[in-house]
Amino acid sequence: MATGDELKAALHDLVDRDYTFMHICGTHEAAIARTGLRSVLPEGLKIVMGPGCPVCITPQGEIDAALKFVEKGCIVATYGDLLRVPGTKGSLESSGGDVRVVQGIHKAVEIAEKTPDKEVVFISVGFETTAPTVAATILARPPENFSILSCHRLVPPAMQWLLEQGEASLDGFLLPGHVCVVTGYEEYEQFPVPQVVAGFEAEDILLGLLMLVKQVKEGRHEVENAYPRAVCREGNRKAMDLMYEVFEPVDVEWRGFPVIPKSGLKLRPEFRQYDALEKFGIEIKHVEKHSGCICDQVLRGVAQPTDCKLFGKVCTPRTPVGPCMVSHEGACKIWNLYHVRHL
Amino acid sequence: MATGDELKAALHDLVDRDYTFMHICGTHEAAIARTGLRSVLPEGLKIVMGPGCPVCITPQGEIDAALKFVEKGCIVATYGDLLRVPGTKGSLESSGGDVRVVQGIHKAVEIAEKTPDKEVVFISVGFETTAPTVAATILARPPENFSILSCHRLVPPAMQWLLEQGEASLDGFLLPGHVCVVTGYEEYEQFPVPQVVAGFEAEDILLGLLMLVKQVKEGRHEVENAYPRAVCREGNRKAMDLMYEVFEPVDVEWRGFPVIPKSGLKLRPEFRQYDALEKFGIEIKHVEKHSGCICDQVLRGVAQPTDCKLFGKVCTPRTPVGPCMVSHEGACKIWNLYHVRHL
Amino acid sequence: MCVAVPAEVIEKKDGNIGVVDYGELKQEVRLDLVDVEIGEFVLVHVGFAIQKLSREEGLSTRELFKEVYAAMEE
Amino acid sequence: MCVAVPAEVIEKKDGNIGVVDYGELKQEVRLDLVDVEIGEFVLVHVGFAIQKLSREEGLSTRELFKEVYAAMEE
Amino acid sequence: MKVNLMHGAGGEVMGELLSVITKFENNNAGGIGLESLDDGAVIPVGDQKIVFTTDSHVVHPIFFPGGDIGRIAVSGTVNDLAMMGGRPIALSCAMVIQEGFDVADLERIVASMDAALGEVGASVVTGDTKVLERGSLDGIIINTAGVGVANHVVRDNGLRPGDVIISSGTLGDHGLAIMAHREGFDLGEQIKSDVAPLWGMVERALAAGEIHAMKDPTRGGFANAINEMASKAGVHVEIDEEALPIRTSVRSAAAMLGIDPLEVANEGKTIMGVPADDVEAVLKALRSHKYGKDAAIIGRVTEGSGVVMKTKIGGERFIEAPIGDPVPRVC
């Protein structure tokens, strides 16, 4: 890998005007924050956040549904990330129910196997990176007392929607490395903007930025790969095939966004027995966002958290108003932690 | 009231040979133990215990049924006395369920009124003293989510059964004062043995004993009343009428005894909606007693707790084997506490 | 069996409810099973008055003893 | 999104299960989504290997930078 | 074996659990240690005798007539120090709080602790707070430990034949206040807990005469405390039923609930063994303090073992440490 010092020097050499790039990956934002990466960028080079955190973009109605399973006495298994996300009435963590943090869906299935007299519902969030793991597990036919609440989302439809809005004056996109591990990046070639697939070490991100600046300067718009040790153009076909064997795309709302066509994943009819919503007769309800929250603009890259009047006052990591203040990968939360306090 | 000293002197004057009287009231035993009454009696005068503790004589199957209501998620309300009585699998206290100690059935009904979304089952033990309070409450038509497990027992059928056995060489009976408050004592006149209704102060009991000794000496066998401030021959007619309006006698097992004809109380058909057994489809199962336990003999007055090989060794108040070691009014428990330790 | 305690009726309320005094301790109890007036004494069991107590009879326990014992003296 | 960590496959078991080493830390992971051999590197996400990592490609990131930067020098 | 509720209720059963829990080889810091199971320990530091004790407090309801968990948490530890002859100096306060607990209630509790501290001139100087998630704790647990300084250490094992047993006041108030106040008995606030920090009163008694043994009759009540004192000292104690100070309201509630007032906790009383010559002076000193005005002679110590009560009827019966917490009974 190239050293950080070389990359920083190259970027400083190269950047001669203002550039704004968007990443659409919470893990990119977390890495940027953790490594203090913004502090080493040349002036003028800005990274803004897109809708890349699967927890942030899970609408409140889906969290409320998860809480309904708790109420019904189910064991609810999920990733730790979802524990503290507030629904209309509290969070999974404060629900007092039997909520288990698991590493992945296979561990939730193990719980179901061990407690055959209890219903186990797995709250299944995640983008294309995660959905294939769910598909592989469902294909192995888990026991009858197991089901999932599918909150999956697909990245390209959201990116397309963003580009159609055309609000943010973006010079290009840092593509989500781990999504592309699975999907490859062929699908992104349809978008007429500079794009680079990047990994998650500071050096990976610096390299990605360097390649983006170069594309802009050279007037190109294509998809380049700065993460070749993990990503190839075709991705992981086996994983993608499994995903589409089990799921089909569906129109769905994103938190802070309207309904985006074909941007969600629903179990195909032959796997409906694992659909917790159908099994328990629960419907996802749309919940109106708090009026002052500009999360939608933040997630579209047209506003920064500090542009929000509620930021740091009414809306804090402890009393989150919008989704972006909720997740560890949420833009507002990360800004609250790393950018604002003393700078 | 006559003073204790006068009564003691009179008893000592009078007792010239061995006398054995049986009381059939746990509260008598408790009073005797609490006041150290046996220590002031003349030598030769013995008081033995009969089946007078409603907790002791409640068969294990009925406790198991109470635990089933806990399992079914009902709120179980009962008197504190029943909390620690072991069923086949633990006690109400250790069940982890929503078990409420109430002063009486009316408080259980209040709970049902306050929690309309929960079933409330009242575990209803007690002799004729208690059953009318239950009857009065049922007649007022409690809410639909309320029902009772009727474990009631009647005293005279058990006394008749005891007399028919003829094992214990008893000189007479101290009749249960508070049962007779309600029933009066006319019904006891059928039994051809000396009987005296007694109250629960030390002086009341001493007076009762004095009257019993006198009957024996005079060769009489009748029912006399040493508790006239509370008991009259006809009892409380209003209470008895209510009791029989709601309940009908039924053949039933007593813990440590066989089935005694017409010795229990069952809700009459028009009140069956309040019968928890029918409501939840639960049956009382007969549970075999531990082989070494001689509780049945203790309760019939033919053996003392210290005659039992298990007493104080395998069977202690903490690890009760038989019913008599369970209740605060149980013969074995009381002997363990007050008689055996250092004497 | 049956813990029961004497108490004085100090108030009557609607719905067969009365307030009794056990001795520096007052409580509401049910009066369904007895007909009593304020100032009378009752025996209370599981929160219900189960019988009126007669003061005169109560006082006469001493007499009762005297009778019994006197009879024996002979 | 998606925390994923590289690990070396050190054992393969029945039922699409493998043991990986993240660096002084071993764990069983699911191999449903990849075809790998012992000694190869994978990227692990939510307990599943989601892709093989190519060592050669990994090493060539430095080359990639050099290429990119060299191209710019011109 | 599993721990059960009786293991926590004092008396003989609790002894079994204690034998496990006190199996420390490192159990004494050169004074009186864990092995003596007294109200507290004594640690010599320099030329001073430091008294040290702890208690965790769980009370339902947390606010009750006459007090609250905060007042108990301070009084319990102040009193254990006082029972050793120690002037309370500093307390620690460690709260374990359930998620969802009302902060306004915490404020009340802290204010109540502060008031009790003020009565005896002690301070809470160090603390700890843990919050547990819903479902893993019912309400709040407050632990206090206390550090005091004793001029003259008093033990709970010092009864001697010839001693007179004094109770500093009425018995059973706290336990019956709690029970009467619980939902379902509708007795409201008619019985008040006696919870109080006793150092002021004990200090006067210590100055007035010799005290051979002292203990606060908390868990398991008087019945438990007097048995512990008798058995540790290897003496017989005889109690006069008629001399026992018990409030009429407490007696009434005890009768109604089927509970022995000698078996429930007191939180503002001490039981003392005092040599006959000093009884008058000690009694006078106790009665001079607001928390000791009902102090009474309730029995005497002789050679032998066990605790016997002379009943009103002239009978005798043993007073035994209760097994398990008393439960209201009605039949």
Next chain:
Amino acid sequence: MKVNLMHGAGGEVMGELLSVITKFENNNAGGIGLESLDDGAVIPVGDQKIVFTTDSHVVHPIFFPGGDIGRIAVSGTVNDLAMMGGRPIALSCAMVIQEGFDVADLERIVASMDAALGEVGASVVTGDTKVLERGSLDGIIINTAGVGVANHVVRDNGLRPGDVIISSGTLGDHGLAIMAHREGFDLGEQIKSDVAPLWGMVERALAAGEIHAMKDPTRGGFANAINEMASKAGVHVEIDEEALPIRTSVRSAAAMLGIDPLEVANEGKTIMGVPADDVEAVLKALRSHKYGKDAAIIGRVTEGSGVVMKTKIGGERFIEAPIGDPVPRVC
């Protein structure tokens, strides 16, 4: 307002709860009191400086790789005493136990406490036991309070510009051992907690040189401790990411679980501020003890405020006290 879990996780949020819980007027016994929120309090008794501290311990699971709740209960209090410069003398032990708890587990816990006590020559001299009914507590809570004696009191607010920050060893071990061991991650015993009583090590360091400030990075981890030390002293602290001692296995688990190892508890470490002249000697003393062999210089103190980390890439970012207990994240 209701108490929530974040109120118990250290940091700024906890501060809000603490402002309620520490609102005692009687908060100081003439030395260092509750107001200073240090690792413990100091009480002058005679010519001695008594150090006093307390902690309640709730750990799930109660037995974990490298230790158990008993070892934590003793180490936590011994370490708080040590952080004040106090030699641990006597501990109290108050257990609140759920009905149904296994007595064999209690025996193991007591033996483990005893072993930890033996390491530093302290004793459990007084105790208390409560048993709660099923459903009102999840497992066991052990409170210990500790009494120690200090020749020279060390505070957690004593950092001065020019001081060097030392960590006595690797960071994140305990927190990640607990998390990795929890059901569902199947990492078994690969990561061991660092739980240990540190007095022996601290004693050597105290003898070797001057220590301006000392704190054990327990709840909230290093991130919380260093922020508290910086803000109490009114100084700026700069940490070198590359100098931080973190085990490879801890790093791996942290990456896999999405957890920052600086935000989880350590139970056998101390963070010190040492004047430059004494750094060598203190470091040598620490490394001479088995619990200090990975001791390292990790940063420095300058004028200003806040804690900043120089990252490997040459960037800068703040280290903030965490909000809420870290939860494993996967996406």
